[in-house]
Amino acid sequence: MANTENDEAAALKNATILVYVLYLANFVVPFLSIVGVIIAYARKDQAPAGPRTHFIYQIRTFWLSLLYALIVGLLCFVLIGFFLIPVLALWVGARSIVGLMRASEDRPIDNPQSWILW
Secondary structure, three states: OHHHHHHHHHHHHHHHHHHHHHHHHOOOOOOHHHHHHHHHHHHHOOOOHHHHHHHHHHHHHHHHHHHHHHHHHHHHHHOHHHHHHHHHHHHHHHHHHHHHHHHHOOOOOOOOOOOOOO
């Protein structure tokens, strides 16, 4: 019984790490973040409180980055958006790296509903 729980915990940890890696790999291979958010949605309800915070954080990162990308895209028409593209990339990258580090240390996300990094 304990072995099954350990396997399940390891699988959830691997899933959280995989989603963060997919978000980072999205910079090189577009649309991988869609695969990541699907995994996060699929695992969120079955996860205990600690890993669930990561899945909530990952889902919010996906949707907020989509919203910010839309806003930045619209702002490109008035040229300011071109300066904001690196800021958006930095924000997504930083959220993914912070989450990846916390997941690898088996630490939950303190405030998964946050709009900023932590």
